Amino acid sequence: MTASVNPILLDVSGLNAWYGAAHILFDVALNVRRGEVISLMGRNGAGKSTTLKAIMGLLSRSEGQINFLGQDIAGKAPFQVARMGLGFVPEDRRIFPDLTVTENLETGRQAPRQWADGSAALNWTPDALYELFPNLGRMQDRRGGQMSGGEQQMLTVARTLMGNPLLVLLDEPSEGVAPVIVEQMAHMILALKARGASILLSEQNFHFARLVSDRAYVLEKGQIMYEGSMQDLTHNSEIQRAYLSV
Amino acid sequence: MSGALLEVRDLYMAFGGVCAVDGITFDLHPGELLALIGPNGAGKSTTFNMVNGQLRASGGSVRLAEQELVGMKPRAIWRLGVGRTFQIAATFASFTVVENVQMAVMSHQQQIFSLWRPAANRYRDEALMLLKQVGMDAQADRACSELAYGDIKRVELAMALANNPRLLLMDEPTAGMAPRERNELMALTKRLVVERGMAVLFTEHSMDVVFAHADRIIVLARGKLIAEGEADEIRSHPKVKEVYFGNGLTFEHPPEPAVAARIPA
Amino acid sequence: MDLSALLAQLLNGLAGASSLFLVATGLSLIFGVTRIVNFAHGSFFMLGMYVSYSLIERIGVGPWRAVGFWGALVLAALAVGLLGALVEILLLRRIYKAPELFQLLATFALVLVFNDAALWIWGPEDLLGRRAPGLEGAIQLFGRAYPSYNLFLIVIGPAIFGLLWMLLTKTRWGVMVRAATHDREMLGALGVNQAWLFTGVFALGCMLAGLGGAVQLPRQPASLTVDISTIGDAFVVVVVGGMGSIPGAFLASLLIAEVKAICIGIGTVHLAGIEISFSKLTLVVEFLIMAVVLVIRPWGLLGRLQATSRNSAPVEAPLKPGSNWFRMTVIGVFLLMAMLPMLDQSLPYAAVLGQDILVAALFAVSLHFMMGPGGMHSFGHSAYYGLGSYGAAILVKLAFMPMPLAMLVAPLVAGLGALLFGWFCVRLSGVYLAMLTLAFSQIVWSVVFQWDAVTGGSNGMVGIWPEDWLSGTRYYYLTLVLVGLSVYALRRFVFAPFGYAMRAGRDSSLRAEAIGIDVKLVQWLAFTIAGVFGGLAGTLYIFSKGSVSPDVISVSKSVDGLVMVLLGGIQSLTGPVIGAAVFGVLQDWVMRATDYWRALFGGIILFLVLAFPEGLAGISRQIETLWQLYRPAVGVVRREKLT
Incomplete structure (x- = not known):
């Protein structure tokens, strides 16, 4: 079964968002199907992170339809959205520095989930995550604040997975970390995908995005300018030049 | 080496017994863009902060045109002609663009403690000239808080130029920018370096930027300098590959089949 | 023992x-x-x-x-x-x-x-x-x-x-x-x-x-x-x-x-002929401990640097010089204030209230100077008000200084206090700085409260009046002119390079230091200037009332100032003046209205905080924002009509 015939998990349409009086997003529409990895691309300030935050309910002012698993989640508080099975990994890591690795994972823990058809969703335990991120397994009692940037990046993903999300929103995973860590992140995303996880990520690094994703949306000044398969985007140098300034 | 503007010798820093920077040595010449790269936590920021005086080195020396900088306050080092930009661009959010640069010029002209005549018209022309050099003169009277991030970076650069620096320290200058903006900013920097005979020391995670714009590269890992040289030498350096680059999949164009193979159907 | x-x-x-x-x-x-x-x-x-x-x-x-x-x-x-x-x-x-x-x-x-x-x-x-x-x-x-x-x-x-x-x-x-x-x-x-x-x-x-x-x-x-x-x-x-x-x-x-218990235990000690009462020290000792600890360990014994809160106030708009309309309004208000004493037949109380509001306005403006552009939040501005008023009282009563000279020197006494306390305070920032200012005001309060021989202790000092040629309506005009000049001067400071340096240090001390601004020195000077003008407010106060008690140095006096500044809106230069006026009238009205004036006053503050989180002067901005949100919609409608 290919991803394109899988059911739609997240369906966003007519999404508008503001920071203060500044209008940032204009009628953004996108969808994610089960099992897909989707990249939301565009330059800095194009509205990628804003889109993810708006979906998550983290903005004080946004409008539009955000349909997740057939339910409208627009206007819900972030914790309610998270409890419905949307996991969010922020761009600036935001791990809890005073808490140990184990405690950090504990903050993300939610009960196991089922899909609508009754089948069990991926169910993560600390041990399973330590297997996926061997580095973390070796430092379970270390405080978050004493970890390197790359390790924190792994921890923030693991913490979100503890909520057994049905869809993960991953904000700029490659920003500000060494290339070798970016590569690990790519491997990690591919490993999750192989287990059937669905991911919507915002990304500026075109090389990274095309390594990991099936489809892409390109944002410019808060509007979707392009959508299509990653393969098509790879060959569309016009779009790349115009909006990704590659 | 003779003719170096900045000479760093056996620089050493320990925090509570943990060694953050372990005896690094390098030179920087006028007109040169030197990239300082390495994994997170390798000691890049610490090195930076020792050069500009924010941290006092536990050992070693930093000399700017023969003058020892270790032990001097950041302000004093600034007055000697060392400018700096920050990883997260820091401008004065409640100022207009031109006021930000005017502030830097007023400080350079030692007018901070002037209490009466309004600041608005002081050195406005000088500030506009500096803004013109970074291509921001058209937005001079906008509030800084409304600017796009790439533009804030340019304003920051104009501020750093206000005291005619001989050395510019740039901490991840292109972080958070799109590829084209990155190249534009670094090309601008290179032009200013040549025009003004400055030198630039910068840290950077974008290898595209480093390979395209740095004249020379030094690599730190765990506080030690593990490699030094031009782009090609560093690119193929096995140790640097191991600790920092990885396979280069995420910053260089891999051959097409490799991509296809990596993405499961 | x-x-x-x-x-x-x-x-x-x-x-x-x-x-x-x-x-x-x-x-x-x-x-x-x-x-x-x-x-x-x-x-x-x-x-x-x-x-x-x-x-x-x-x-x-x-x-x-x-x-x-x-x-x-x-x-x-x-x-x-x-x-x-x-x-x-x-x-x-x-x-x-x-x-x-x-x-x-x-x-x-x-x-x-x-x-x-x-x-x-x-x-x-x-x-x-x-x-x-x-x-x-x-x-x-x-x-x-x-x-x-x-x-x-x-x-x-x-x-x-x-x-x-x-x-x-x-x-x-x-x-x-x-x-x-x-x-x-x-x-x-x-x-x-x-x-x-x-x-x-x-x-x-x-x-x-x-x-x-x-x-x-x-x-x-x-x-x-x-x-x-x-x-x-x-x-x-x-x-x-x-x-x-x-x-x-x-x-x-x-x-x-x-430490308190030990001070009580030691009691009164004679040291080299000087009597030191350690038990009286208990009022001050905790604040001394706090001052010492904060200077040695700025985040407290086991504390750490607090991350800046993610929901700070919105970014302040760039400073704009006053428009002609603004200048006319200021002149108009000044003239209105000047006419108040002429109403002594119909509204005899107007000039008294006006005098109080003028003093309060200077107090609030001086506090705003350090809090707004300076970014240093103070819970203890009453210290300088108190030093100004007690300074004047002591200079007149005990040093027999002529009243005009005392009016000149007393604010400088307050400035000296601010110079001393400020040296400690500017080492800190945020809530810690605010707490340290509170500590220093409590120290001043305790000294005044306990130093019976000089300050009259809890009874305070009485009979401190202006000289005859400056009394009555003339004193009102003196106050009006001095407050007007002071507010003008503080405004000039804010628009001068020094004020820019203050705001620069507040917006980003990292960047300010990186362009050669000595942020701590700028803050220290700003702190001292605020102290001098806060002191002048205290001096003006005492000669209008003729007496003073330790209440002028109390925490609630400092909070009054805070309320005025926040009511007016901290991001606005005219805010503290408006805030002081509203506060003065409100307090006057509420205190006459009921015995439970505190509760009523608290209720009003709560209402204002909930209704106008940006302050009274922020109301205009809130309306403006609403207008901007509304305007594009209007624009769209118009365009649709055209096509």
Whole structure:
């Protein structure tokens, strides 16, 4: 079964968002199907992170339809959205520095989930995550604040997975970390995908995005300018030049 | 080496017994863009902060045109002609663009403690000239808080130029920018370096930027300098590959089949 | 003092530390998680005393009195915790996104409301609690009688500390609380309902305060002044220990209670012919400890640098020189003020109120100078007001200085005070700086309060009037001119390079230092300038009233200034003047309207905070923002009509 015939998990349409009086997003529409990895691309300030935050309910002012698993989640508080099975990994890591690795994972823990058809969703335990991120397994009692940037990046993903999300929103995973860590992140995303996880990520690094994703949306000044398969985007140098300034 | 503007010798820093920077040595010449790269936590920021005086080195020396900088306050080092930009661009959010640069010029002209005549018209022309050099003169009277991030970076650069620096320290200058903006900013920097005979020391995670714009590269890992040289030498350096680059999949164009193979159907 | 007396005093100190710890740790916990500095925490302590008093009078008598007594302590704590939960749900939830200082203002309004509520319910008399059944007597320790109830107090502090520690480290709830201390928004995005977490923490903190009050009742009568004195002590403990650190609060409460106890034990000592009263020092000693600790360890004994809060005020707009319309308005207001004395037939009171408002405006503008452009929040600006007024009084009364000269010198005295205190304060930032300013104002207050021979102690000083040729209406005009000139000068400073440097240091001290601005020096000078003009306000005040009492240096005087600045809107240069005027008129009206003016005044503040989180001057901006949101829609409609 290919991803394109899988059911739609997240369906966003007519999404508008503001920071203060500044209008940032204009009628953004996108969808994610089960099992897909989707990249939301565009330059800095194009509205990628804003889109993810708006979906998550983290903005004080946004409008539009955000349909997740057939339910409208627009206007819900972030914790309610998270409890419905949307996991969010922020761009600036935001791990809890005073808490140990184990405690950090504990903050993300939610009960196991089922899909609508009754089948069990991926169910993560600390041990399973330590297997996926061997580095973390070796430092379970270390405080978050004493970890390197790359390790924190792994921890923030693991913490979100503890909520057994049905869809993960991953904000700029490659920003500000060494290339070798970016590569690990790519491997990690591919490993999750192989287990059937669905991911919507915002990304500026075109090389990274095309390594990991099936489809892409390109944002410019808060509007979707392009959508299509990653393969098509790879060959569309016009779009790349115009909006990704590659 | 003779003719170096900045000479760093056996620089050493320990925090509570943990060694953050372990005896690094390098030179920087006028007109040169030197990239300082390495994994997170390798000691890049610490090195930076020792050069500009924010941290006092536990050992070693930093000399700017023969003058020892270790032990001097950041302000004093600034007055000697060392400018700096920050990883997260820091401008004065409640100022207009031109006021930000005017502030830097007023400080350079030692007018901070002037209490009466309004600041608005002081050195406005000088500030506009500096803004013109970074291509921001058209937005001079906008509030800084409304600017796009790439533009804030340019304003920051104009501020750093206000005291005619001989050395510019740039901490991840292109972080958070799109590829084209990155190249534009670094090309601008290179032009200013040549025009003004400055030198630039910068840290950077974008290898595209480093390979395209740095004249020379030094690599730190765990506080030690593990490699030094031009782009090609560093690119193929096995140790640097191991600790920092990885396979280069995420910053260089891999051959097409490799991509296809990596993405499961 | 012999050894046994010293030991007894040390034990007294331990007993005192427990109650202090209970109230301080609640404050610290609440601040850590919600980032709200709960000014009303002392009020919860006070309510704990009153509620347990009432409960004990009801169920702590008769044959079951032992059960009743101890049950009453627990019930009182629970009741106060419940009240805390209500306050959190009804009030604080609405203002978590407001700027820090507004939250402070709201909790201060609660202080006023609770105080009048207690006055209404329990009356103005102090209420002495019953002794604890089974612990009425004394035991023999080191050959001295020692109250056995103190032993209970000595145990309860460490016991609660241990329980809290277990709660925070061993339970999931505790892990969540510690996580929320660092980043509550992130915790929400992980699926944690922070609203209930906050309610829980606030209720727990209030419950601890209530318990602290309840267990203190057998030692100290419940009174209406307990709230402010307790909050002062609790602030000191929390700041010395480190904001948000519970072990820090424990350590600090021990340190402060012991040093106080030792001071009492030492009593009066003659040293080289000078009489030093250590027991009188107790009023000041905790603030001295705080000042010393903050200079050595700026974030407290066990505290750490606080991450800047994620919901600070919106970015200030660039400064614009006043428009012609603005200048005309200012001249118009000035002329109106000048006409007030001519109304002495129809409105004789207008000039008196005008005089008060002028002084208040200068006080507020000087405070705003350091808080707004300077970014240094002060809870202790009354120190300079007090130094200005007492300085003038002493110069006239004891140094026999002519009044005009005294008017010139007294603000400089205040400036000297600000120069000294400012040197310490500018080393810190944020809440810590604010607490240190509070500490210094308390030190000034204590010195004035206790130095009977010079300051007249609690009676204050009287008979300080302007010289004849400057009295009456002339003094009003002198005030008008001096206040006008001062406000103009402070405005010039803000528009000059110095004011720009102040704002630069506030916006980004990192960047300011990197372009060669000595941020600390700029702040120090700004602090001193604010002190001089705050002092001038105090000087103008005393010659208009003829007398002065230590009240002018009290915490509530400082808070008055804060209210004025925040009412007017901290981001606006005209804000403090508007705020002072509104405050003056409101206070005057409210105080005449009812005996429970504090509660009414608190209610008004709460209403204003909830309705206008950007201050009164911010109203125009709120309208403007609404207009901007509305305008594009209008534009669209118009365009549609055209096509």
